[in-house]
Amino acid sequence: xxxxxxxxxxxxxxxxxxxxxxxxxxxxxxxxxxxxxxxxxxxxxxxxxxxxxxxxxxxxxxxxxxxxxxxxxxxxxxxxxxxxxxxxxxxxxxxxxxxxxxxxxxxxxxxxxxxxxxxxxxxxxxxxxxxxxxxxxxxxxxxxxxxxxxxxxxxxxxxxxxxxxxxxxxxxxxxxxxxxxxxxxxxxxxxxxxxxxxxxxxxxxxxxxxxxxxxxxxxxxxxxxxxxxxxxxxxxxxxxxxxxxxxxxxxxxxxxxxxxxxxxxxxxxxxxxxxxxxxxxxxxxxxxxxxxxxxxxxxxxxxxxxxxxxxxxxxxxxxxxxxxxxxxxxxxxxxxxxxxxxxxxx
Ligand code: SF4
Numbered sequence: 295x296x297x298x299x300x301x302x303x304x305x306x307x308x309x310x311x312x313x314x315x316x317x318x319x320x321x322x323x324x325x326x327x328x329x330x331x332x333x334x335x336x337x338x339x340x341x342x343x344x345x346x347x348x349x350x351x352x353x354x355x356x357x358x359x360x361x362x363x364x365x366x367x368x369x370x371x372x373x374x375x376x377x378x379x380x381x382x383x384x385x386x387x388x389x390x391x392x393x394x395x396x397x398x399x400x401x402x403x404x405x406x407x408x409x410x411x412x413x414x415x416x417x418x419x420x421x422x423x424x425x426x427x428x429x430x431x432x433x434x435x436x437x438x439x440x441x442x443x444x445x446x447x448x449x450x451x452x453x454x455x456x457x458x459x460x461x462x463x464x465x466x467x468x469x470x471x472x473x474x475x476x477x478x479x480x481x482x483x484x485x486x487x488x489x490x491x492x493x494x495x496x497x498x499x500x501x502x503x504x505x506x507x508x509x510x511x512x513x514x515x516x517x518x519x520x521x522x523x524x525x526x527x528x529x530x531x532x533x534x535x536x537x538x539x540x541x542x543x544x545x546x547x548x549x550x551x552x553x554x555x556x557x558x559x560x561x562x563x564x565x566x567x568x569x570x571x572x573x574x575x576x577x578x579x580x581x582x583x584x585x586x587x588x589x590x591x592x593x594x595x596x597x598x599x600x601x602x603x604x605x606x607x608x609x610x611x612x613x614x615x616x617x618x619x620x621x622x623x624x625x626x627x628x629x630x631x632x633x634x635x636x637x638x639x640x
Contacts, residue, residue, distance in 0.1 A: 295322040296381070298367065300398060301332060301388040302348055304488075305543070305562040306587065308332035309569055310431040311388045313451045316341050317438045318386065325370055325382070327363075327397075335543045338456035346370050350393070360397065367401040386437050390414055407437055430586040431568075452590065453569040457548040464545045465552065472509075472535040479508040481635060482553035482572070484563035485525065486518035486538070489611035491620060492559045494577045498525045499628035500557065500635075505529045507639060508554060513546045513563060514538035555638045557631060560611070564589045575634045579623040580611040595634045599626050 297318045301311045308328055318324045319341035326336060326345050333345040348354055348363050371381045384405040385398035390412025398406055399417050408414060410421040423441060425433050432451040436443075481504050485497040501510045510529060512522035516539030526534035537549055543566075550556050550563065551570035558564045558574060560581050567574040567589060574589035578598035581587070582605065588596045599605060599622045607616060615622075 295383050296371070297322065297324045297384045297386060298346075298371070298382045298398065298403060299324060299326045299386045299388055300394045301326060301328050302350055302391075302394060303389045305331055305335060306565040307388070307430070308335055309453050309455065309562070309565040310429075310587075311434050312336075312339070312341075312453045312455070312569070313431050313446075314386060314388060314434045314438055315339070316454065317435060317450070327367060331543070335455065335547075337544060338458050339454075340456070344370050360393070364397055364400045367397070367403075371401070371403075387412060387414060387418065388434050388437065392417075409433075409437070426586070427584075428586060429588065429590065431590065433586060453565060455544060455547045455566065455569040457544040457551075461542065461545040461548045464541050465548045468535065468537055468541060468545075468549070469552075473532060476509060479554040479639065480511050480552055481508045481639070482511045482513055482550050482556045482563075482567075483525065484513050484518075484556060484558035484561070485521055486514040487559045487561040487611070489561075489580075490613035491580045491608075491615055491623065492561060492611040494559055494579065494623050494626065494631075496626070496628040496631070497521075497557075498528050500631055501525045501534065502528050503628060503632040504635060505533045507636070510534040511549060511553065512536045512538050513549055555635050557635060558589075560587060567591055567594075573638045575631060575638070577623075577626060577631060579620075579626070580605065580607045580615070581609070582606045585609070593638055595638075597626065597631055597634060598622070 301308050323343045327348050330347050333347050336345050354363050382403045385403040387408030392414045395414025395417035406418045407420045408418045409424040411424040422437050435451050487493050518538040522536035522538040547566045550567050550572050556567040556572050556574045560578050564574050564576045568591050571591050573593040575595045576589045583596040605622050
């Protein structure tokens with residue numbers, strides 16, 4: 295059996311697909327069709343034979359890009375098998391769009407397995423129950439199983455990432471530059487999100503509460519760098535490091551691994567922490583952990599405003615609060631989040 299996992303969603307979804315990939319790798323070679331960012335986060339994964347990039351929003355946009363990608367999938371499948379005429383036997387649709395379903399159908403992969411709720415389900419040859427009540431890592435893992443299978447053990451559905459020696463060296467260099475002799479613990483903050491209403495606004499106040507207990511490290515993309523500087527500007531000199539935009543994705547995972555706690559919005563960094571085993575305080579605003587995207591590392595906490603009738607209001611989180619008041623985030627106090635951090639720090 296040779297499998298292609300199709301996962302072209304957000305970075306967090308890619309990370310949560312790694313238990314599915316691990317399960318399939320026990321049965322035969324696994325390739326993954328994913329975004330360039332997804333390919334970067336899956337680097338060094340010993341369970342993946344090839345990560346095939348599909349830049350559906352830029353280089354591979356539109357019909358020509360679609361056709362190119364079909365051809366890339368055909369070539370990847372054929373060039374790595376040995377003269378027997380084998381090709382991918384199974385496509386696992388971890389991302390459920392019609393476009394993805396059309397792509398694997400056009401690539402002539404005979405078995406196409408996906409959720410019974412996905413938009414592309416009419417093109418699947420096997421539809422698997424979407425277990426809305428389960429964590430998404432487990433839901434995706436179930437794509438590889440029969441409905442009657444036993445419930446998974448926690449380690450079977452734990453995400454996993456593989457930073458390289460170079461990633462570890464990059465983190466060593468960043469930390470040495472920040473504070474070569476510090477033995478203080480690190481609390482990592484990830485204040486960014488692509489969704490406006492998911493960005494909790496009180497990270498600066500939280501950082502000032504944390505600074506007496508631990509050094510504060512900011513992670514995120516280049517877009518989060520200015521916000522990181524603003525957070526650290528509140529702190530005594532030398533008690534913070536802004537790593538946003540200064541390291542690659544797997545180096546960020548390694549940096550999070552070295553943290554005693556991560557505080558993040560409901561976004562990709564919490565899934566990096568789940569893969570690296572770092573206790574996480576995830577701040578949920580317009581979304582809720584019951585959607586299946588909460589933190590998985592031991593001692594983690596899902597924080598959110600209780601008792602707001604409008605919550606949750608969106609599957610991902612709108613850019614602006616539809617009611618205008620944004621109470622789900624504004625009324626979640628820095629004190630409450632700090633208490634969770636302090637409890638984890640012990
Ligand atoms: S409608 Fe409610 S849950 Fe949605 S963003 Fe506004 S305050 Fe938050």
